[in-house]
Amino acid sequence: MHPEVAAYVLGVLDDADLQAFERHLDSCERCQSELKELQDVPDLLDDLKLQPSASEDDDPPISMSR
């Protein structure tokens, strides 16, 4: 397996790696098949990531330093 496929599906590869990975994808059936398989995951994560904030006001907390 080629782990970069997960970062590719999620859209978080760095620019330089992105182009190289797409070239790899052109000839790697394993990654092609995982590209299809993993497609659900970012969409489901979006349900969590993009849900409106729980706070009463519309704006999310600007800076919550730890």
Place this chain on the structure above:
Amino acid sequence: MCPVLGHLDDMEHRIQALYEQFGGPLLRHVRKTTGNDLQWAEDVVQETMVRAWRHSDRLQWEPGLVWAWLLTVARRIVIDGRRRRSARPREVEPPEADTVPVPDGCDRALSAIVVADALRSLSQEHREVIEQTYLRDRTISEAAEILGIPPGTVKSRLYYGIRALRGLLRDKGVAG
């Protein structure tokens, strides 16, 4: 395959054909991730179509793979746009499971709870790379720096973390 000026008409026709084939479903999908900002979603679809045209050899793939690739290209364009829009680095805490989802669709709210639950069931190592990359619109190298681990480690943890998450979500019946 390299376009020259004389082939502009040809290019427009091909992009038009791509729109007819994929434009509608892709726009519906992208709109879910642009906060229903239609203009932004349309721009994303257009840029996706142009990239598809530039790599038209990939359109020879089987339809399921072409669709997965287009979704992935569009997703990246949305993420890049969101990164540009938030000029300052995001210091907002990632979403928590106990936040109360505003009803913009019961399915999404329910799914958010299920997904948050599944994330919590992952190992710390798997959960943190998902949080520090996708959930915060950060790239691998940015997350690597924050976590103090090599980019290659982020990539492999992300791979196993995403596979584990998908397994959990399948068990819960929300992933295909």
